[in-house]
Each structure stands twice: as structure tokens, then as C-alpha cells.
Amino acid sequence: MKKMLMATTAAALLATNAWADAHSKEVKLGIEFGFTGPIESLTGPMAAGAEMAMKEVTDSGMLMDGAMVTALRADSGCIDNGLAVSSAERLIADGINGLIGADCSGVTGAVLQNVAIPNGMVMISPSATSPGLTTMEDNGLFFRTSPSDAREGEVMAEILKERGVESIALTYTNNDYGKGLADAIESSFKAAGGEVTIVAAHEDGKADYSAEMGALASAGGDLLVVAGYLDQGGAGIIKAALDSGAWDTFGLPGGMIGENLPKNIGPDLDGSYGQIAGSEGKGIDTFAKMAEEAGFDGTSPYAPESYDAAALFLLAMQAAGSTDPAEYKDKIMEVANAPGEKVYPGELGKALEMIANGTDIDYVGASAVELIGPGESAGTYRMIEVRDGKNETIGFK
Amino acid sequence: MEFLNAIVALSNYVLIPGIAYGSQLALGALGVTLVYGILRFSNFAHGDTMAFGAMVTILFTWWFQSMGLSLGPLPTALIALPLGILGTMGLLLLTDRFVYRFYRAQKAKPVILVIVSLGVMFIMNGIVRFIIGADDINFLDGERFIISARDFKTMTGLDEGLAFRTTQLITIVTAMIIVAALFWFLNKTRSGKSMRAYSDNEDLALLSGINPERVVMITWLIVAVLATVAGVLYGLDKSFKPFTYFQLLLPIFASAIVGGLGNPVGAIAGGFVIAFSEVTITYAWKKVLGYLLPESLEPSGLVQLLSTDYKFAVSFVILLIVLLVKPTGLFKGQAV
Numbered sequence: 232m233k234k235m236l237m238a239t240t241a242a243a244l245l246a247t248n249a250w251a252d253a254h255s256k257e258v259k260l261g262i263e264f265g266f267t268g269p270i271e272s273l274t275g276p277m278a279a280g281a282e283m284a285m286k287e288v289t290d291s292g293m294l295m296d297g298a299m300v301t302a303l304r305a306d307s308g309c310i311d312n313g314l315a316v317s318s319a320e321r322l323i324a325d326g327i328n329g330l331i332g333a334d335c336s337g338v339t340g341a342v343l344q345n346v347a348i349p350n351g352m353v354m355i356s357p358s359a360t361s362p363g364l365t366t367m368e369d370n371g372l373f374f375r376t377s378p379s380d381a382r383e384g385e386v387m388a389e390i391l392k393e394r395g396v397e398s399i400a401l402t403y404t405n406n407d408y409g410k411g412l413a414d415a416i417e418s419s420f421k422a423a424g425g426e427v428t429i430v431a432a433h434e435d436g437k438a439d440y441s442a443e444m445g446a447l448a449s450a451g452g453d454l455l456v457v458a459g460y461l462d463q464g465g466a467g468i469i470k471a472a473l474d475s476g477a478w479d480t481f482g483l484p485g486g487m488i489g490e491n492l493p494k495n496i497g498p499d500l501d502g503s504y505g506q507i508a509g510s511e512g513k514g515i516d517t518f519a520k521m522a523e524e525a526g527f528d529g530t531s532p533y534a535p536e537s538y539d540a541a542a543l544f545l546l547a548m549q550a551a552g553s554t555d556p557a558e559y560k561d562k563i564m565e566v567a568n569a570p571g572e573k574v575y576p577g578e579l580g581k582a583l584e585m586i587a588n589g590t591d592i593d594y595v596g597a598s599a600v601e602l603i604g605p606g607e608s609a610g611t612y613r614m615i616e617v618r619d620g621k622n623e624t625i626g627f628k
Numbered sequence: 629m630e631f632l633n634a635i636v637a638l639s640n641y642v643l644i645p646g647i648a649y650g651s652q653l654a655l656g657a658l659g660v661t662l663v664y665g666i667l668r669f670s671n672f673a674h675g676d677t678m679a680f681g682a683m684v685t686i687l688f689t690w691w692f693q694s695m696g697l698s699l700g701p702l703p704t705a706l707i708a709l710p711l712g713i714l715g716t717m718g719l720l721l722l723t724d725r726f727v728y729r730f731y732r733a734q735k736a737k738p739v740i741l742v743i744v745s746l747g748v749m750f751i752m753n754g755i756v757r758f759i760i761g762a763d764d765i766n767f768l769d770g771e772r773f774i775i776s777a778r779d780f781k782t783m784t785g786l787d788e789g790l791a792f793r794t795t796q797l798i799t800i801v802t803a804m805i806i807v808a809a810l811f812w813f814l815n816k817t818r819s820g821k822s823m824r825a826y827s828d829n830e831d832l833a834l835l836s837g838i839n840p841e842r843v844v845m846i847t848w849l850i851v852a853v854l855a856t857v858a859g860v861l862y863g864l865d866k867s868f869k870p871f872t873y874f875q876l877l878l879p880i881f882a883s884a885i886v887g888g889l890g891n892p893v894g895a896i897a898g899g900f901v902i903a904f905s906e907v908t909i910t911y912a913w914k915k916v917l918g919y920l921l922p923e924s925l926e927p928s929g930l931v932q933l934l935s936t937d938y939k940f941a942v943s944f945v946i947l948l949i950v951l952l953v954k955p956t957g958l959f960k961g962q963a964v
Contacts, residue, residue: 405937429912429930431935431936431937432935432936432937433936434940436869436871436872436875437872437875438649438862438866438872438875438876438879439645439649439866439903439906441641441645441646441649441907442906442907442910442911442936442939443936443939444641444645445641445642445645445907445910445911445912446910446911446912446930446932446935446936448641448915449637449641449911449912449913449914449915449916449930449932450912450914450930451915462763462764466764466867467866467867470866470867474791474793475640475641475645475777475789475791476640476776476777476778476780476789476791477641477777491764495764495766495867
């Protein structure tokens with residue numbers, strides 16, 4: 232038995248060596264997502280998206296004379312800072328050249344502060360949306376292909392204004408996500424000339440929401456904006472509002488968009504509207520098709536953003552001609568933004584070739600990447616309205 | 629007119645929800661208080677017993693719905709309720725036979741039984757999730773409203789709507805029936821009297837020939853009825869989600885302790901005290917005062933004593949004050 236194990240190991244080693252020989256250089260990208268924890272259902276397609284971009288680049292053979300890109304997965308736990316930091320340290324010890332992740336805002340901040348900055352490692356997160364990350368000191372090492380919730384607040388305020396809403400009551404789920412988003416909505420809506428009658432927190436998974444509803448209804452407003460989770464207290468609040476007749480239309484930010492909500496609430500939800508991060512056009516269509524061929528769901532949230540995160544790393548490395556984070560980190564904004572030839576999913580090989588020939592590129596990718604400010608996505612949002620018990624896309628912003 | 633509007637707004641957002649929630653808490657607290665009074669430990673598994681009862685009821689409700697059975701305007705779950713109660717009775721008798729009896733025979737201290745009930749809680753927790761899943765389930769059918777806010781407005785011409793849901797009426801009526809039946813049982817029947825005797829003094833009860841195992845069994849059967857009814861009513865009124873039932877444990881215990889652990893009247897009073905303290909102290913009086921006061925005095929702020937963030941703090945502050953001033957609770961229960 233022991234001998235057989237040794238033999239297999241040896242064979243495996245030989246095989247890996249053979250692989251490595253074919254490719255003169257190896258580029259390692261770490262993928263650190265919460266494969267366990269509250270968003271474990273999303274992280275599978277996200278990781279598959281990132282790995283698809285790496286495979287595409289490896290297959291093209293265009294990255295720095297045919298370098299091979301390998302992915303190293305690690306678990307962030309989404310809400311477990313200790314686990315996330317130790318996983319990231321292990322990835323650094325394994326010699327990664329860039330870190331895709333983390334996924335949730337809290338652990339992303341922890342990994343950035345404790346691992347990425349001390350080690351000079353570049354991170355691109357596809358899904359951390361907390362506005363707090365915008366102002367966090369990052370030595371130019373942190374980027375994200377998802378927009379900040381501050382942006383969602385602006386978009387929501389615009390949508391409300393366009394629909395002629397003058398005043399809103401606002402309730403949020405009592406955590407970093409809910410608080411950050413509520414602050415953003417409140418300040419943007421006020422700046423746009425609207426009135427916010429009350430801002431009240433609600434706890435998730437509680438027995439009764441009539442106290443919250445009493446306060447909200449007393450404050451009044453044209454519309455109730457619920458910055459919560461659709462499987463949690465957000466649904467309870469909407470139920471309480473409908474039952475007491477306080478409101479019959481609701482503003483629904485990203486956390487409330489999902490097919491479960493119209494299913495659980497029923498026809499009373501028709502006419503409510505909101506928005507969720509998402510793009511339209513050639514990029515996402517191509518990506519969805521590629522994902523289907525590769526055997527995963529490309530429309531799953533943040534899967535396109537994950538593909539783009541991996542692609543940005545590799546394009547920036549090509550542009551800098553180096554896999555050293557210190558050298559390629561300044562190139563990320565350059566390849567992501569105009570001017571240059573537009574690059575869509577499935578064209579990574581062509582893009583690498585163009586960079587090698589000295590042509591400027593503008594990576595659009597699957598999620599219409601446009602990095603602004605300190606390196607975060609400008610963000611496009613899908614506008615949703617509930618019609619006949621379904622979330623219908625009614626436009627983009 | 630203004631005065632009527634104020635009354636309607638207050639009833640819609642404070643009185644009716646408070647009474648319905650209070651009845652649900654009272655039924656739950658009655659179960660906790662019975663176990664404490666007779667079996668002498670705090671049963672942490674009560675919230676999950678409620679979830680189990682509701683789950684069995686939901687499964688039968690689905691079966692009845694698939695056969696086309698219905699009660700018209702009333703929810704089908706009411707037909708399934710007796711079957712849910714039977715299922716919960718079975719579960720509780722089995723737990724007693726295989727878990728609690730062992731510790732009773734050893735004359736284990738109450739604190740050990742509390743920890744045992746914590747273990748039972750986790751197991752029931754797992755069973756419910758394993759069978760029906762952790763998701764939100766809405767099993768209400770029939771008419772949702774007796775009168776909806778919109779109809780009320782058109783009917784009366786008032787600015788404020790008053791919504792009264794079928795489930796709220798069912799909750800209040802059922803709670804009254806159950807409580808009346810329980811008190812009749814405890815005060816008038818032989819078994820009820822032997823239960824009270826056993827609760828007052830175990831040794832004396834044994835000397836006068838009361839069979840302790842029978843008292844224990846009857847207690848569990850009654851607890852099963854109370855837990856299932858409370859669980860189903862709550863699920864009908866809000867929705868069924870195992871995690872929420874676990875969270876319900878806190879307000880239920882607060883109700884039982886405020887009223888006086890071991891005292892059934894106290895459990896009911898405690899349920900309403902906790903429910904109303906959550907709803908009223910954090911209520912924003914702006915709307916009501918706006919109707920009542922002359923225009924010049926109308927408040928511009930929300931006139932809210934405490935933000936709703938503190939609603940749980942309110943019930944626990946009441947709990948603390950009661951324990952400090954009157955450790956046996958509002959109605960004389962056993963000292964904790």
C-alpha cells in the first residue's frame with residue numbers, strides 16, 4: 232500500500248513537472264471566497280467564473296510567452312475574520328501572484344489590513360460592496376469589480392426621483408451592509424431634494440415587527456424603502472406593512488431582489504420596484520453563454536465580476552511584463568479603463584496579444600468594468616419592477 | 629372625526645397587533661410555566677416544541693390541500709391542528725420516556741434538567757430543519773382579512789385605515805378558549821387537582837396516593853396542546869420559520885418570569901405586558917398627536933420615547949425590575 236502511494240505521488244509529481252516544462256512560467260492566483268457560510272450558495276459559480284478566465288488565458292498561450300495560470304482556492308467563511316486571515320496567509324505562503332477576493336465586506340477589510348498590505352499583495356474583490364472600503368488606506372493594493380453601496384444609494388435616489396417620490400420612510404437590517412446602504416440612500420435622496428421621514432433599524436429573524444411598523448407608519452412617507460434581506464427581516468417588515476395597510480408599494484435595494492420575495496408575499500407586492508447590480512449588453516451575454524458551456528450558471532450574482540477580477544490581474548501582468556504585485560498594480564486601472572480597444576469575455580487571448588504589441592486596451596468584460604476613484608467599479612444597476620409576481624427587468628442605470 | 633382617526637390609528641398599529649402578539653406569547657408562556665410548576669425546570673426546548681407542532685400541522689395542511697379539503701374563509705391548518713397536537717404529544721412523551729425520566733429517577737437538580745432541555749432543544753431543532761427545511765413557509769389560506777385597511781377607509785370615510793386579519797381573530801378566540809379550558813381542567817377535574825397538589829408539595833402528593841408518572845404524563849400532554857396551538861397560531865399570523873421559533877423563546881421566558889414562573893394567570897398577564905411594552909414604548913406618537921392636538925401644537929418630530937432598536941431592551945428592563953422588586957413575579961409564582 233505504502234509503495235503504491237509513493238508511486239502515485241511520484242507519478243503525479245512527474246506529471247506536474249511535465250506540465251510546468253511545457254509552460255516556461257507559472258502564474259498563481261489565489262481565490263479566497265466564503266465557500267462555507269452565509270453566501271456559500273453564490274461562491275461556487277463565482278470561483279468557476281474566475282477559473283474560466285484563467286483557463287482561457289492559459290489556453291491562449293499569450294501571457295508572457297505561454298505562462299500557465301493556476302488557481303488556488305481558500306475559504307474566507309464570509310463572516311469569519313480569523314479564518315479569512317489565516318487562509319490568506321496560507322495563500323501567500325503558497326506563493327500567489329495576486330489574490331482574487333475576499334468576498335464579503337468584513338473579511339475583505341480584515342485580509343487587506345492584516346495580510347495584503349504587510350505583504351504588498353494586490354487584491355481584487357468581486358463582491359465586497361461596503362462604502363467603508365472606499366476610504367480604507369490600501370497603498371494602491373485594493374481594487375473591486377463590484378460597485379460600492381454608496382453608488383447604489385445614488386442610483387436608488389435617482390430612480391425614486393424619476394418616479395415622483397417626494398418622501399420615504401427607510402428601514403434597514405441592523406448590520407454593516409444595511410447601515411451603510413441606508414446611510415447612502417438617505418444622504419443621496421436628501422441631496423436630490425427628497426424627504427426622509429424616519430430611519431429605523433430592524434433585527435433579522437425576530438418574532439414580531441409590529442413595533443417597527445407602528446413607528447414607521449407614524450412617520451409616514453410616499454414609499455417604504457426596505458434595505459434588508461429577502462429571506463430575513465425584510466420580508467417580515469413588508470408583511471407587517473401590507474397587513475396594517477400602512478404601505479402597498481416598496482423600494483427594494485439589492486438585498487431584497489430575488490425570486491423568493493414575490494413568491495412569499497404574493498400579488499400584493501406587484502408594483503414595488505428597486506435595483507440590483509447587473510449589466511446588459513454583449514459582455515454579459517457572451518459570458519452567460521461561455522458559462523453555460525463550461526457547466527455553471529453565469530447569471531449567478533457576482534460570477535461575471537469574478538471573471539473580470541481574474542482577467543484584470545492577467546491583463547495588468549501582461550501590460551507590466553511582470554507578475555510582481557509592486558510592478559503590475561499601477562497597470563490595473565490602465566487596462567480597465569478607456570482609452571483603448573474594447574475587450575469582451577472570450578477575447579482575453581486577443582487582448583494579451585494587443586498589449587504585447589503595444590496597443591492600448593479598455594477592458595469591458597462581463598460586468599462592464601469601469602474603475603473609478605480608488606479602484607472600484609462605477610457600477611451599472613438593473614432596474615427591477617415586480618409584475619404579476621415576477622421580478623421584471625425594466626431598464627439599466 | 630380627528631378623534632376617531634386617532635383612535636383608529638392607535639388600534640391599527642398598537643392595540644390589535646399587541647393583543648394578537650400578547651395572546652401568542654401567553655400561550656407559549658403557559659406551557660413554560662406548567663413545566664416549571666410541575667416538573668420543576670425551565671424547558672428551553674419549548675420554542676422548538678412549538679416549531680415541531682407547527683411543522684406537523686403544516687405537513688397535514690399540505691396533504692389536506694392536495695386532497696382539496698378546505699374550511700372556506702378559515703385556514704385549512706385548523707383541521708390539521710388536532711393531528712399536529714397528536715404528533716407533538718407523541719414526541720414529548722417519547723422525550724420524557726427516553727430522556728427526562730432517567731434524570732427524574734436520579735432526582736437530578738433543576739439546573740441539570742435545564743441543560744438536558746437545552747440538548748433536547750438542539751435535537752428538536754435539527755429534526756425540524758431536517759424534515760421541513762430552514763426556509764420561510766407561508767401556510768395560510770382562506771380569507772386573509774376580516775376587514776382590510778383600504779375597505780375600512782372607503783366604508784367609514786376616515787383618513788386612517790383599520791386592518792383586522794382573520795388570523796388575529798382566530799388567535800384571540802383560540803387563546804381564550806384554550807385558557808378557559810385549561811383553568812377549568814386545573815380547578816375542576818380530579819387530574820387537574822392532583823397536578824396542582826403535585827406542584828404544591830411533591831411528597832405530600834405522593835403520600836396521598838397521587839401517581840407521579842401520571843401527573844407528569846398529563847402535564848406533557850397539556851404542554852403539547854399549548855405548544856402546538858401557540859406555534860400554529862404564530863405561524864399563521866406571521867410565517868413559519870424554525871429560526872424564529874427559537875428566537876421566540878426569549879420573549880416567552882420573559883413573559884413567564886414577569887408573571888411569576890409556575891403561575892398560569894401570571895403567564896397570561898406576562899405575555900400581554902411583554903407584548904405591549906415592545907409595541908407601545910417604542911411607538912412614535914406623531915400621527916396620533918397630530919390628530920388630537922390643534923394645528924399650532926402639532927409635533928414636528930416623531931414623538932418617540934425610544935427608537936425601535938431598543939424594543940427588546942424594554943422587555944428585559946421590565947424583567948429586571950420585576951425580579952429586583954418582586955422576585956416571584958407580578959402574580960405570586962415560585963421563586964426563581
